[in-house]
Amino acid sequence: MDINQYLVLAIFASTILALITTNKRPSSIFAASLLALIITQQLVIGDVINNFTNQGLITLVLLLLVSSAVDKTSLIKRLGRTLVTASFNASYWRLFGLTFFSSALLNNTAIVASLIGPVKQNQYHHASRLLIPLSYSAILGGTVTLIGTSTNLIVDSFLIEHGHPGFNFWDFTLYGLVAGLSCGLLMFLMTPLLPEIANKSSEYNSYFIEADVDEDCELIGKSVEENHLRNLPELFLIEIARxxxxxxxxxxxxxxxxxDKLIFSGNIQHVGNLDHIIGLKLFAESNGLERENLTEVIISNRAQIIGQTLKALGFRALFDAAVVAIRRDGESLSGKLGEIKLQSGDFLLLATGPDFMQRHNLTKNFFILSEKKMETKLSRTQDWITLGGFLFTVALAATSILNLATGLLFFIAILVIARVTTNNEIKRNIPLNLIVVIVGALSLATALEKSGVIHQIMQLIGPWATSVSPIWALVMVYVLTLILTELVTNNAAAALMFPLAYGLVQTLGVPIMPFALAVAFAASASFISPYGYQTNLLVFSASNYKFKHFIKFGLPISICYSTIVLTLLKYSFGL
Known part of the structure; x- marks a missing residue:
């Protein structure tokens, strides 16, 4: 081996070591690796630019941008509110079914993030008995289609770069369905092993929020329990004014x-979970103002409005603003929002009109603290455009009528025209950290191949490789990827292991497809560590789990999943 190969190996080993042993962000580590490769002249800028324009990466970014728009729709929120019932068995299968099948098409991280709230808020079962299954269901569902998880798209991009046509949309489906549903059943049988942990106390300032029940509201005629109003994340129904x-x-x-006027107390950031309830309007909306742009103010000690109610003041006309919520530290509020007497030190969250900042009476009454950007509420038409358009785009890609990246690009344009999203919102949602991780991993893989390191490794293991059955070579690739994904991240594991798998395929003279699938499935199979996959990290942060809970529950799932996938790959490809 020459000096260049030793340099690449050193950078490769340092990257993996840093990912395992430090708390630095993966994006920072891969950015440092990328700079090291350029400084040592193992890569040129053209190689890096080529990785930035990788088709799989572009498709992934477009898919994530579309997923952020789909996440605004009421579908997952409406379903999430009804998931958990008094029956644990029914709750488990509802949660598994929704998460598993929706993760096959939508971003599984976004789905888990949307459902954590309803699961934590449920009044029947310890959330710790459902949160790990929620994460694992999303991981399993993501392996069912090409677009279910980012690792599939990364491996697909490697195939295309090496002159292969890439995966078809349904290439993962047989393996993902059989392994996923089998593991879903095993998880259900193992739920007694899950701990019963008290929920973390949420750290947020609790606001007092009022919502009006219109004549056409879907809640009318049903009880609080039937409407699942106790399953709203971090929002508590404390009173009804009637x-x-x-x-x-x-x-x-x-x-x-x-x-009825429904009085909630809770986290104002979750007020969007009331939007999906048809016919329920917030106090600000009833006063003719939207509440996407909110301004938080505190009433000054010399304010002229102290001791008066919002209704008596004519607050809307006075300030060109409507109160979305009120918070009073050290005291619980009660009654209708418009009839609460204001006090010095009260925090108000205001939906403001265009003339708000020009009003001369602002400084006499308020100290303006901050502006909060709230998620835009979609109309029913926008809901249908978003969901229908996304499913239509996926259907075109699944039937090979239209390239997925092309379809997503046109669909994003439609979302902008329909005002479901905006150009600024798209800019904010671009996943820069993920892009850096993937480009860094792709560049490291490029350097391993370009410097001849992969060729040297294949020469070393060549005698062994030619003496073993292809199935054992497949198992080796799978297990190495599985270990790597538990130690680093799923995308990095896929990007770093594919060159090794490809070199092994060339040495053995066997088809690339089973090895590519093995890398993709193993990179997604993070069931043992809370840090290997982003959905695990989400539920780990949401509860008081310990590392041992993931090992105890996840190890049997990992063994079951891996055994099924490898067995199906063996017989599907005759290895």
């Missing part, structure tokens, strides 16, 4: 009526 009277506390059997 005909001049307050119903407090609100019991599960209280039936919602037209004209």
């Amino acid at each position: 005909g001049g009277k307050l119903i407090s506390p609100v019991t599960p059997d209280v039936v919602i009526q037209s004209g």
Whole structure:
């Protein structure tokens, strides 16, 4: 081996060591590796630019941008609110079914993020008995189609770069369905092994929020429990104002009526979870203002509005703003939002009109603290355009009528025209850290091949490789990828292992497809560590899990999943 090969190997080993032993972001580590490769002249700028224009990476970024728009729709939120019931078995299978099948088409990280709230908020079961299955269901569902997880697209891009046509949309489906549903059943049988842990106390400032029940509201005629109003993430129904009277506390059997005012207390950042309830309007919307751009203010000690109610003040006309929520530290509020007497030090969250900042009475009454950007509420038409358009785009790609990246690009343009998203929102949602990780991993893989390191490794293991059955070579590639994904990240594991798998295929003279599939499936199979896959990290952060809980529950799942995938690959390709 020459000096260049030793340099590439040193950078490769340092990258893996840093990913395993440090708390630095993977994007920072891969950025440093990329710079090291350029400084040592193992890569030129053209190689890096080529990786930035990788088709799999472009498709992945477009898919994530579209997923952020789909995540605005009411579909997952509406379903999530009804998931958990008094029956644990029913709750488990509902959660598994929704997460598994939706993760086959949508970004599984976004799905888990959307469902963590309803699971934590449920009043029937410890969230710790459902959160790990939620994450694993998303991982399993992501392996069913080409677009289910980013690792599939990364491996697909490597295939294309090496002169192969790449994966078809359904190439993963047989293996993903059989392994996923089998592991889903095994998880259900193993749920007694999951701990019963008290929920983490949420750290947020609790606001007082009012919502009006319109005549056409879907909640009318059904009880609080039937409407699943106790499963809203970090929002608690504390009172109902009806005909001049307050119903407090609100019991599960209280039936919602037209004209009711529902009083919630909780995290204002989750107020969007009320948007998907048809016919339910926030106080600000009832006053003719949207609440996407919110301004938080505190009432000054010399304010002229102290001691008066919002209704008596004519707050909307006075300030060109409507109050979305009120917070009063050290005191619980009660009653209708418009009838609460304002006090010095009250925090108000305001939906403001265009004339708000020009009002001369602002400084006399408020200290302006900050502006909060809230998620845009979609109309029913926008909902249908987003969901229907996404499914149509996926259908075109699945039937090979239209290239997926092309379809997604046109679909994003439609979303902008329909005002589902904006150019600024697209810029904010570009996953820069993920792009750096993938480009860094792709560049490291390029350097390993370009410098001849892969060729040297193949020469070393050549005698062994030619003496073993292809199935054992496949198992070796799978196990190495599996170990790497538990230690680093799924995308990095896929990018770093593919060159080795490709070199092994050339040495053995066997088809590339089973080895490419093995790398893709193993890179997604992070069931043992909370750090190997982003959905595991989400649920790990949401509860008080310990590392041992993932090992105890995840090891049997990993063994079952791996055995099924490898067995199917063996018989599908005759290895």
